[in-house]
Amino acid sequence: MRPKVILITGANGEVGHGLIQRLHAMKDQPPVVVLDIRGLDEHMQPLVDTTIVGDILDENLLDTLMSEYEIDMIFHLAALLSTHSEFRPTSAHRVNVQGTINLLQLAEEQARWRGKAVKFIFPSSIAVYGMPDLDTKAQVPPLTENEYTMPTTIYGCNKLYCEHLGRYYTRHYRQLATTPEPFGVDFRCVRFPGLISALTLPTGGTSDYAPEMLHAAAKGEPYQSFVRPDSVIPFMAMPDAIKALLTLAHAPREQLTQLVYNVTSFSLTAEEIAGMVQQAFPNAQIDYAPTPGRQNIVDTWPREIDDSAARRDWGWLPEYDAERAFFRYLIPTIQQRYRST
Ligand code: SER
Numbered sequence: 001m002r003p004k005v006i007l008i009t010g011a012n013g014e015v016g017h018g019l020i021q022r023l024h025a026m027k028d029q030p031p032v033v034v035l036d037i038r039g040l041d042e043h044m045q046p047l048v049d050t051t052i053v054g055d056i057l058d059e060n061l062l063d064t065l066m067s068e069y070e071i072d073m074i075f076h077l078a079a080l081l082s083t084h085s086e087f088r089p090t091s092a093h094r095v096n097v098q099g100t101i102n103l104l105q106l107a108e109e110q111a112r113w114r115g116k117a118v119k120f121i122f123p124s125s126i127a128v129y130g131m132p133d134l135d136t137k138a139q140v141p142p143l144t145e146n147e148y149t150m151p152t153t154i155y156g157c158n159k160l161y162c163e164h165l166g167r168y169y170t171r172h173y174r175q176l177a178t179t180p181e182p183f184g185v186d187f188r189c190v191r192f193p194g195l196i197s198a199l200t201l202p203t204g205g206t207s208d209y210a211p212e213m214l215h216a217a218a219k220g221e222p223y224q225s226f227v228r229p230d231s232v233i234p235f236m237a238m239p240d241a242i243k244a245l246l247t248l249a250h251a252p253r254e255q256l257t258q259l260v261y262n263v264t265s266f267s268l269t270a271e272e273i274a275g276m277v278q279q280a281f282p283n284a285q286i287d288y289a290p291t292p293g294r295q296n297i298v299d300t301w302p303r304e305i306d307d308s309a310a311r312r313d314w315g316w317l318p319e320y321d322a323e324r325a326f327f328r329y330l331i332p333t334i335q336q337r338y339r340s341t
Contacts, residue, residue: 002067002068002069002070003030003031003069003070004030004031004069004070004071004072005030005031005032005033005049005050005069005070005071005072006023006029006030006031006032006033006071006072006073006074006075007033007034007035007065007069007071007073007074007075008020008032008033008034008035008048008074008075008077009034009035009036009056009074009075009076009077009078009099009103010035010036010056010076010077010078010079011034011035011036011040011044011048011051011077012034012036012038012039012040012041012044013036013077013078013202013203014195014197014199014200014201014202014238015077015123015195015238015241015242015245016034016036016075016077017041017044017199017200018197018199018238018239018241018242019075019077019242019245019246020032020034020044020047020048021044021047022242022243022246023047023246024047024048026246030072030073031049031050032047032048032049032050033048033049033050033052033065033069034048034050034051034052035052035054035056035061035065035078036051036052036053036054036078037053037054037055037056037078038053039051039053052065056078056095056099056102056103057094057095057098057099057102059102062102062103062106065106066106066109066110070110070113070114071106071107071110071118072118072119073118073119073120073121073249074103074106074107074118074119074120074121075121075245075249076099076100076103076120076121076122077123078095078099079095079096079099079123079155079158079159080092080095080096080155080204081155081202081203081204081205081206082125082127082153082155082156082204082205082206082297083204083205083206083208083294083297084203084204085153085154085155085158085204086153086154086155086293086297089154092154092155092158093154093158096155096158096159096162097158097161097162097165100122100162100165101165103120104120104165104166104169104185104187107120107169107184107185108169108173108184108185111184111185112184117184117185117186118184118185118186119186119188119249120166120169120185120186120187120188121188121189121245121248121249122162122163122166122187122188122189122190123189123190123192123241123245124159124160124162124163124189124190124191124192124260125155125156125159125191125192126191126192126193126194126233126234126301126302126305127151127153127155127156127159127206127301128149128151128156128159128160128163128191129143129147129148129149129150129151129156129300129301129302129305130148130149130150130151130152130156130300131148131299131300131301131302132148132150134299137299137300137302137303138303140302140303141304141306142264142302142303142304142305142306143262143302143304143305143306144262144305144306144308144309145191145258145260145261145262145309148302151300152296152297152300153206153297153300163189163259163260166185166187166189166259166260167187167259167260169184169185169187170184170185170186170187170259173185186253187259188248188249188251188256188259189259189260189261190244190245190248190260190261190262190263190310191260191261191262191263191305192236192241192244192263193207193233193234193235193236193263193264193265193267193305194207194210194233194234194235194236195207195211195235195236195237195238195241196210196211196214196235196236196237196238196325196330197211197237197238198214198238198329198330198331198333198334198337199238199333199337200238201215206294206297206298206301207233207235207298207301209225209226209227209231209270209273210235210268210270210273213225213270213273213274213277213284213286214273214277214330214331214334215334216284216286217277217278217280217281217284217286218281218334218335218337218338219338220283222285222286222287223284223285223286223287224286224287224288224289225270225274225286225287225288225289225290226289226290226291226294226295227270227288227290227294227295227298228270228288228290228295229269229270229271229274229288230269230270230271231269231270231290231295231298231299232267232268232269232270232303233267233298233301233302233303234264234265234266234267234302234303234304234305235265235266235267235268235273235322235325236263236264236265236266236318236320236325237265237318237320237325237329237330239319239320239329240263240265240318240319240320240325241263243318243319244263244310244316247314247315247316248261248310248314248316251313251314251315255313255314256313256314257309257313258309258313261307261309261310261313261314261316262305262306262307262309262310263307263310263316263318264304264305264307264318265318265320265321265322265325266320266321266322266325267303267304268322270288272322274286276322276326276327276331277326280326280327280331280335
């Protein structure tokens with residue numbers, strides 16, 4: 001008998017860390033197997049059952065996973081973020097798209113062997129949107145899932161296409177087969193805004209100015225924002241991001257009317273974030289040296305997104321608005337973190 005497990009790819013990223021901690025604290029969960037090209041940081045290892053150092057593009061490795069485990073649920077977090085991806089679009093395509101189809105195929109084959117769908121939880125991003133100009137960005141109401149999906153980054157294109165792949169595997173895979181095929185992939189996707197964690201920093205994203213500003217202030221270092229003070233996009237505190245992934249993963253299928261859901265918490269300008277940071281760290285030195293490329297990317301991302309479908313279908317509700325996120329989670333946790341290092 002192959003043991004039934006939860007698989008997390010990209011587990012050593014900041015969403016992975018948060019997810020592992022939360023899963024560890026939950027009762028009655030299947031064992032957790034993690035896969036990351038960099039392995040898993042040592043302090044996280046006691047929280048998982050098995051760590052595999054490997055690449056989602058390595059088909060032999062995926063074959064081994066196939067034969068060794070019954071995979072009940074996949075959190076496919078492995079990806080190259082937006083700024084990194086711009087420098088290496090073909091690598092981004094390989095990791096973000098080929099990596100995802102490899103995992104979807106694995107989920108599909110697993111489902112066939114066990115005669116039961118495999119849940120595939122996928123984080124997408126506000127990067128799938130592409131606002132044509134700043135006036136439109138300022139004027140449109142919060143965007144629903146299907147408006148302005150005209151991304152300008154390779155990362156946004158990759159994520160948007162992967163959303164479609166998830167839909168294809170869930171609803172249309174082998175549509176020409178002569179006999180109907182009831183089992184398969186149960187794809188569930190949340191589109192995240194920029195994420196801010198008190199414990200980790202992202203690598204290679206374009207919304208990174210917010211967490212970087214905060215972490216620099218906590219460490220007593222000056223910070224130069226790569227976007228203008230008036231730049232605005234939606235954000236979310238990491239605990240809410242983990243809550244969104246797990247709530248959607250456990251929602252009854254029949255309540256879900258769509259496969260892709262926006263989730264959001266609060267929208268702030270860079271200047272408003274700096275203001276919050278400076279309330280907690282009055283000596284923080286923050287100034288602005290916008291770099292045109294990254295600024296343009298942030299300008300194409302929406303000011304606000306509409307997450308009413310998630311609220312309606314699976315009871316999504318963030319616990320942290322801006323005030324609570326900064327003053328009840330981010331700042332106290334970060335102060336403690338840098339005090340103890
Ligand atoms: N935070 C991501 C990035 O900046 C967007 O989802 O790439």
